[in-house]
Amino acid sequence: MTNVPIIQFKHVTKQFDNDPVILDDVSFVIERGKFYTLLGPSGCGKTTILRLIAGFTEATAGEIFFNGKKVNDIPANKRQVNTVFQDYALFPHLNVFENVAFGLRIKKLRNLEIEKKVKEALQFVNLAGYEQREIKEMSGGQRQRVAIARAIVNEPEVILLDEPLSALDLKLRTEMQYELRELQRRLGITFVFVTHDQEEALAMSDEIFVINKGKIQQSGTPTDIYDEPINRFVADFIGESNIIKGKMIKDYVVEFVGKQFECVDKGLNDNEPIEIVIRPEDLEITTLERGKLQVVVDTQLFRGVHYEICCYDKDGNEWLVHSTKKVNVGDEIGLYFDPEAIHVMRLGETEEEFDRRLEAYSVGDSDGK
Numbered sequence: 081m082t083n084v085p086i087i088q089f090k091h092v093t094k095q096f097d098n099d100p101v102i103l104d105d106v107s108f109v110i111e112r113g114k115f116y117t118l119l120g121p122s123g124c125g126k127t128t129i130l131r132l133i134a135g136f137t138e139a140t141a142g143e144i145f146f147n148g149k150k151v152n153d154i155p156a157n158k159r160q161v162n163t164v165f166q167d168y169a170l171f172p173h174l175n176v177f178e179n180v181a182f183g184l185r186i187k188k189l190r191n192l193e194i195e196k197k198v199k200e201a202l203q204f205v206n207l208a209g210y211e212q213r214e215i216k217e218m219s220g221g222q223r224q225r226v227a228i229a230r231a232i233v234n235e236p237e238v239i240l241l242d243e244p245l246s247a248l249d250l251k252l253r254t255e256m257q258y259e260l261r262e263l264q265r266r267l268g269i270t271f272v273f274v275t276h277d278q279e280e281a282l283a284m285s286d287e288i289f290v291i292n293k294g295k296i297q298q299s300g301t302p303t304d305i306y307d308e309p310i311n312r313f314v315a316d317f318i319g320e321s322n323i324i325k326g327k328m329i330k331d332y333v334v335e336f337v338g339k340q341f342e343c344v345d346k347g348l349n350d351n352e353p354i355e356i357v358i359r360p361e362d363l364e365i366t367t368l369e370r371g372k373l374q375v376v377v378d379t380q381l382f383r384g385v386h387y388e389i390c391c392y393d394k395d396g397n398e399w400l401v402h403s404t405k406k407v408n409v410g411d412e413i414g415l416y417f418d419p420e421a422i423h424v425m426r427l428g429e430t431e432e433e434f435d436r437r438l439e440a441y442s443v444g445d446s447d448g449k
């Protein structure tokens with residue numbers, strides 16, 4: 081039983097009338113007790129996936145499973161899911177206690193039991209003592225915690241959170257990211273969290289689904305996705321990167337900007353056109369002679385921890401560098417990088433193809449040494 085995924089989508093498609101499809105053949109597995117994030121730009125279908133999980137809308141095609149049982153026809157109030165909406169949807173005319181107690185009153189629990197459960201839930205989100213406060217007397221971060229208390233008090237198996245932090249300022253948001261992650265660990269409930277902020281997704285998740293235009297582009301741990309983006313969309317969306325067209329000459333050799341470089345990728349076709357990604361923090365500023373690339377510094381911005389330096393090579397390609405070294409605008413400098421810093425992306429690769437290539441790569445790695 082415990083090996084059965086708590087939620088599974090099989091080839092789920094969603095379409096309204098004759099509009100373009102909103103979700104296009106989406107399949108994924110959500111395991112019990114982990115923190116999942118749906119990450120993607122506005123309109124890509126994140127909220128629609130949450131609504132399908134919660135049962136607020138029906139799939140046009142495909143199957144949705146909960147604990148191994150098909151739930152396509154099970155109504156929302158019969159699913160073991162609670163949702164925290166983006167605007168928290170708290171009841172402004174009820175105080176904190178009654179907001180949290182709402183679901184328990186509907187279930188007709190005894191007063192004593194309600195009191196005990198609400199107290200525990202408020203304690204969990206650090207709001208003990210706020211029971212009698214009016215919602216309008218609570219700050220944004222506190223309201224957010226009331227909304228979470230209202231979700232956990234029902235002891236659901238899954239909590240869905242639709243951009244719950246987007247209304248908060250940066251400092252509070254960072255604090256709440258930490259608190260939310262801690263809360264999930266303590267409760268052990270499965271969280272499905274929606275955001276369009278890649279840093280938030282990287283900081284919080286066990287697993288991220290990167291979505292674009294109704295399709296899951298890539299799923300994996302934050303490091304998987306950051307280090308091995310499957311395509312240009314993911315590379316671009318997850319952090320700043322240098323993305324440039326190139327060619328796979330043969331195993332372990334790529335060509336870009338008219339030069340050949342050693343890399344760690346293999347298993348592609350010889351002379352296959354590709355794109356490569358190099359992260360700005362993987363480019364090291366050095367002398368012209370030692371540099372693998374020769375560039376001119378165009379702009380330099382201090383970002384607190386590092387300088388963000390924008391350079392151009394002689395072909396007019398832009399290279400973004402993050403470095404603690406200060407340079408001067410107009411300097412001619414060299415950029416050095418390790419073979420491991422080059423990430424090769426196949427053009428239009430699907431997730432299955434990508435997984436196969438990674439697998440072949442790591443198998444080759446262990447017996448090839």
Ligand SMILES: Nc1ncnc2c1ncn2[C@@H]1O[C@H](COP(=O)(O)OP(=O)(O)OP(=O)(O)O)[C@@H](O)[C@H]1O
Pocket residue numbers: 096099102120121122123124125126127128129276
């Ligand atoms: N009831 C509806 N009827 C028609 N189209 C809809 C309906 N609900 C959503 N859509 C469309 O489905 C697409 C996906 O919407 P969805 O709300 O899932 O996006 P999202 O990823 O949550 O975006 P955001 O980050 O802006 O919240 C959008 O193009 C939206 O206009």
Ligand SMILES: [Mg+2]
Pocket residue numbers: 126127128242
């Ligand atoms: Mg949305």
